[in-house]
Amino acid sequence: MVHEHIKKSFDEGAEDYDKHRRAVIPHLDELYEVTADLAHCSPDKPRVLDLGAGTGLLTEYIFKKYPQADFTLMDLSGEMLAVARERFKGQSNFRYVQADYVEEDFGGNYDIVISSLSIHHLSHENKEFLYRKVYTHLNKGGIFINADEVRGSTNRAEGEYQRRHDENLESQNLTEEQKSIIYKRRKLDNPATLVVTFKWFDTIGFNDVDVFYKYYEYCVVAGRKG
Numbered sequence: 001m002v003h004e005h006i007k008k009s010f011d012e013g014a015e016d017y018d019k020h021r022r023a024v025i026p027h028l029d030e031l032y033e034v035t036a037d038l039a040h041c042s043p044d045k046p047r048v049l050d051l052g053a054g055t056g057l058l059t060e061y062i063f064k065k066y067p068q069a070d071f072t073l074m075d076l077s078g079e080m081l082a083v084a085r086e087r088f089k090g091q092s093n094f095r096y097v098q099a100d101y102v103e104e105d106f107g108g109n110y111d112i113v114i115s116s117l118s119i120h121h122l123s124h125e126n127k128e129f130l131y132r133k134v135y136t137h138l139n140k141g142g143i144f145i146n147a148d149e150v151r152g153s154t155n156r157a158e159g160e161y162q163r164r165h166d167e168n169l170e171s172q173n174l175t176e177e178q179k180s181i182i183y184k185r186r187k188l189d190n191p192a193t194l195v196v197t198f199k200w201f202d203t204i205g206f207n208d209v210d211v212f213y214k215y216y217e218y219c220v221v222a223g224r225k226g
Contacts, residue, residue, distance in 0.1 A: 018055055018083075021117070023172040024165070024182055027215055032116070034213040034220045035147045036061035039112050042141060045069055046111035049137075051101045051130075052076075052118025056084030058147065062114065069093065072110075074101050102126050106137045113138060116147040120191040127192060128200045135204050138225040144206065145222040151191040152217070161217040197221060 022028050035058060039048075045068045050059045053073035063071065074097040075081050081096050088094050097104065102122065113134050119127055134144050152158030165186075169179060194211065201209045206223030213220040
């Protein structure tokens with residue numbers, strides 16, 4: 001199963017994942033800072049769900065903004081969640097769920113749903129299904145923010161994305177083995193274009209949908225439940 005390959009890949013590299021992510025993605029802090037800036041809602045103590053939370057790197061940005069929020073971190077990889085548990089050690093307002101977020105029940109409604117660099121691994125059918133599921137589990141006025149990869153709108157644009165990715169990776173101070181792990185993960189990618197993503201969001205019913213950050217294939221797309 002594709003999901004098992006994804007789980008195995010991320011289990012194997014959990015300890016070095018944050019380092020790899022910063023090496024692979026230019027301006028990672030900007031990507032996450034924009035996501036955190038958008039994550040605002042009326043409750044002072046919102047319920048926050050992080051899908052594909054991994055090591056909790058993005059959640060940490062939201063935690064600094066809402067330290068009293070109720071956090072649920074969901075991920076396929078137990079090894080990745082183990083790193084997240086250590087990151088938030090001693091915090092009683094965190095719940096960790098090792099599960100496939102396409103299939104797993106979300107356990108109620110949320111004010112903020114976030115995801116980073118995860119959903120692009122899914123089939124397009126499952127992407128649309130997940131976006132609809134997220135919408136269903138958002139409270140009224142709640143926001144969904146996805147910091148993820150998109151496919152270029154044309155083959156030439158996609159080629160520019162791939163060129164920039166490879167040039168950046170080769171410039172990093174990583175071993176050949178570390179680079180190999182990153183290239184291997186790259187084969188699991190299956191991003192959709194922004195045009196297709198916007199069509200899904202519009203059909204589902206999200207309001208105020210926009211791209212709030214973009215650098216080559218990396219972007220932040222958000223929408224609210226009206």
